[in-house]
Amino acid sequence: MMSILLKNAQVITLNDDSDVYDKCCVGIKHKKIDYVGHYYPGIDDEYETVLDCTDKAVMPGFVNAHTHSAMTIFRNYADDMKLMDWLYKKIFPLEDKLDGDIVYWASSLAIVEMIKSGTTMFNDMYFFMDKTAEACIDSGIKAALARGLSGDVADNDDPKIKEAVELYKNYNNAGEGRIKVMLSPHAIYTCSLPYLKMVAEKSREFKIPIHTHVSETKSEVDGSIKKYGMSPVKLLDNIEMLKNDTVAAHCVVVDDDDLRILSQRGVNVAHNPESNMKLASGIAPVTKMTDMGINVCIGTDGASSNNNLDMVEELRMAAYLQKVHNEDPTALPVDEVLKMATINGAKALGFKDSGMIKEGMAADIIVINTDKPYYYPRYDIKSAIVYSGSSSDVETVIIDGSIVMKNNELVTMDEERIYSEVGRCVKKLIG
């Protein structure tokens, strides 16, 4: 088992008091953080690998709380369209032509991008998810995965629901515990009410957490009120789909009653600011959510509605959006947005031992090279990362105690091969 010492680091703990320590050591043994503190003579000998982190910041890896990793295959294929036109005219017809081979390589491309930009864990809903699981296992990244579900007829023999439960049986806690499996009804407009009820029942039967899209656009909410006489949040609450392990992506068009329900049920909200901006969905009332104690985390959404998986960009946009929305520059300050992108996300995905630098926590850690002009003169490292830094400064990435990128070189993945396989898959898909 690999043991690693990071020394001379500026450590951003993001623990309860959110301290930053200068010239600090972080020791890693048996996949866990086993030491955070001062250097002492002889400490180097206690670890197999010693990385000098002078001029570098060390912090928990980012958690991308909502994405569709294999959608990298559609990146920049169709942009500047309305959500429903984009989905029904461009994306859904091509998705019919996907296969496991395409999903494996497109997911691998997403994972390369995520690791290189400091993401150590992600939450994914899509198709051929056993292939995404294999890509995760091969790369060493952590993930919560779910087979996307949509349908009209509530049939227990529905091949999609069977596949979703199979995925749980085969891959939950796979990859030495790095993979978790969830159940993902796509949205209330792609699933009938009986179908949603069936998924809710499966979730209870097998104790599988739910990850779904909720109240992304005004047209979705208007449609729900017209069809069911209530908002999507109330509808999902009525069928007991909203619980403290549920991840609700978006929650853009929500009223105070909806927020009260989300808060009471302990639902985790995955906020996707760039996707919401690009698709003109609106601005999620994030400060209201946090005031009500809702666990808000941050996601990129798929790379064809963003169009990248860059969490640094995402948390900066989250902060800016709330400031402009509330006309209040104090809204969503640095500490809060950093926690959303780390500890809150890890909690939402069911990895309760990840998301901070603290003894006993899982070693999901990134090392950022801060010897760049825009980090100087170094008044506040957390502000620098959120407001002036870049994800490309992430230099070394450790997941579950193993180094997956060292000094910008990927350890577990063959980047060139992945680009070339993705090219082959595109030919298969589009011709």
Ligand SMILES: [Zn+2]
């Ligand atoms: Zn999505």
